[in-house]
Amino acid sequence: MKRRNFILLFFLLSCVLIIISQCKEEEERVDVRGETYIGMHSCRSCHQGIVDDYLQNAHFNTSKTLTTGEDIDSLGVEDGDFIFNEHTKVGIEKTPGGLYQTAYIRGENVKSEKADIVFGSGKTAYTLAYWYGNKLMQMPLNFLVKEHLWVNSPGFPSDQIYFGRAIVSRCLECHGSYVKTNLIPQSNMTVEEEFVKNSLMAGVDCERCHGPAAEHVSFHQQNPELKEGKKLVGYRQLSKEQRMDMCGICHSGASLQVTNSTFFVKPGDTVKTLPEFADYVGGNIDVHGKQKQLIEASKCYQMSKMDCNTCHSVHQKESPSLVAHAKQCISCHQEVKHSSLNNMQASTVNTNCVDCHMPIQTSDDIGFQKSNSKEKIPYQVRTHKIAVY
Ligand code: HEC
Ligand code: HEC
Ligand code: HEC
Ligand code: HEC
């Protein structure tokens, strides 16, 4: 009798413990990056304005998981065909169940995949990816937003449909907040990456640029009267080099390789303190986004206190207009004599410094092949080397 009571009591106690522990888990959503991280949802109670703006910023939207019909509608893409040749095409179909790319050879459906993740905020282009086991694979076609056109993904063969390129963790280091990666040894002595699917955090979140903030949050929750930020390294405390490197981990070009991932870089770290930041020797990652090197090569940067934040505010919804950028230039250049310009050109001088001194250039590395054509749409980027052209 006594023994039975004891067992019953033990059983009841265990139930209570399990329930309590589950409630606790509900309460403190654990961040996959570890307990020093806390996640963007917890910033809003004290930084509402910044969070609301940032939800529309290109960094936050630079990768997304596509789960609902609304996610897919928000891309603004339509059904279509991409013709490789008379026998071979890719069809794009938007259904209530998802966005599909399907390979047709002589009219027969030979492979069809549903997009699970999109890369790109929609400023210039979308790259789509699908899960293949624990690998993320790139889909054959990209979408160009301004041209409103499906194109062959850059670097892919121009005469056949290609489903075989893996999205590596390096893409997510610049276009996401975290993914846990396992290296799987292959029989040919190489290693291949596999992701832990539910560890993927799409979009660049606050703690990518501000470092782990769990302590900051709990400190300010306990000290609500304090108006000065604590337990976190602010950008004002950083040197110019340290500020540049916080942007530079993602804006130094994809050809740079790091042996350790950059997911845990935090303010105060510099590219030099990273174990390895050497030339990329691996697969064919497209070259884009070298703003750091280009700004550093400019006299404006070398002879002033300028850094990226002189001209960009990374929390804002919209990037500044060219006129707003001109005002930034004028704040340092009040008295420029443009003696070589004719009247027509001189009339634009005060409103558009950028098109003359940071002209749009065409990338040699990337071009987008059009459907049923050998023609390529060039990839155009504005140079960040400020100079007289
Ligand atoms: C309980 C309130 C609270 C929460 C939650 C909170 N902060 Fe803060 N934070 C503050 C206060 C107060 C300041 C100082 C005033 C200011 O700059 O807004 C501050 C300042 C900052 C600063 C500037 C630091 C400096 O020295 O320049 C950063 C960056 C920051 N917070 C990031 C975050 C991030 C990221 C989150 C979410 C992970 C977050 N905060 C959540 C209260 C909070
Ligand atoms: C792409 C990098 C980046 C991301 C992402 C980012 N910040 Fe910032 N944040 C900065 C920089 C750079 C500064 C310093 C700006 C300056 O000094 O002009 C800053 C400054 C701040 C400050 C100080 C007050 C201010 O307005 O200058 C707070 C608070 C802050 N950030 C909170 C956040 C929160 C909350 C998020 C997420 C919703 C976030 N940041 C996301 C780069 C970032
Ligand atoms: C974690 C990687 C990462 C970091 C850190 C980062 N960026 Fe970016 N940034 C990106 C990516 C990726 C894009 C492309 C977004 C898209 O999909 O359109 C981007 C786009 C931009 C854009 C163009 C989009 C726009 O809103 O006009 C600017 C400007 C920019 N970054 C400035 C900065 C500055 C300044 C910093 C440092 C304070 C910084 N970034 C730090 C990854 C990063
Ligand atoms: C070193 C950081 C870095 C790496 C690695 C990287 N990107 Fe990017 N990516 C950027 C930046 C920064 C931009 C913004 C445009 C620019 O500066 O050229 C960008 C732009 C893009 C865009 C266009 C977004 C828009 O503006 O609409 C897509 C799509 C994209 N990247 C996909 C990828 C994929 C897929 C990979 C991996 C194969 C990759 N990127 C690797 C930094 C990176």
Ligand code: HEC
């Ligand atoms: C933080 C201050 C600052 C800002 C902002 C700034 N510059 Fe400069 N810039 C300088 C300094 C300092 C020099 C070198 C001395 C000089 O030529 O006046 C310079 C030099 C130049 C030169 C001559 C370059 C050469 O190689 O001879 C041009 C052109 C120029 N700036 C254009 C611009 C434009 C366009 C903008 C806006 C997009 C701009 N600057 C923003 C400080 C700045």
Ligand code: HEC
């Ligand atoms: C002197 C001002 C100035 C500085 C400093 C500056 N930028 Fe820019 N940035 C611009 C202008 C102007 C544009 C073009 C905006 C447009 O076309 O609407 C631009 C555009 C961008 C874009 C959009 C993609 C593109 O190339 O068109 C990215 C990304 C970017 N800047 C990142 C950075 C980063 C990272 C830094 C620091 C390493 C930086 N910028 C420093 C003025 C500046």
Ligand code: HEC
């Ligand atoms: C139509 C093209 C054009 C526009 C617009 C323009 N510039 Fe220039 N800029 C030039 C040329 C060309 C030179 C070479 C010197 C000359 O013309 O006398 C130059 C020279 C300069 C220099 C170097 C002058 C020196 O003393 O060495 C600076 C600084 C400069 N521009 C800044 C600006 C700023 C700031 C704006 C916007 C308010 C601007 N420019 C608008 C074409 C332009």
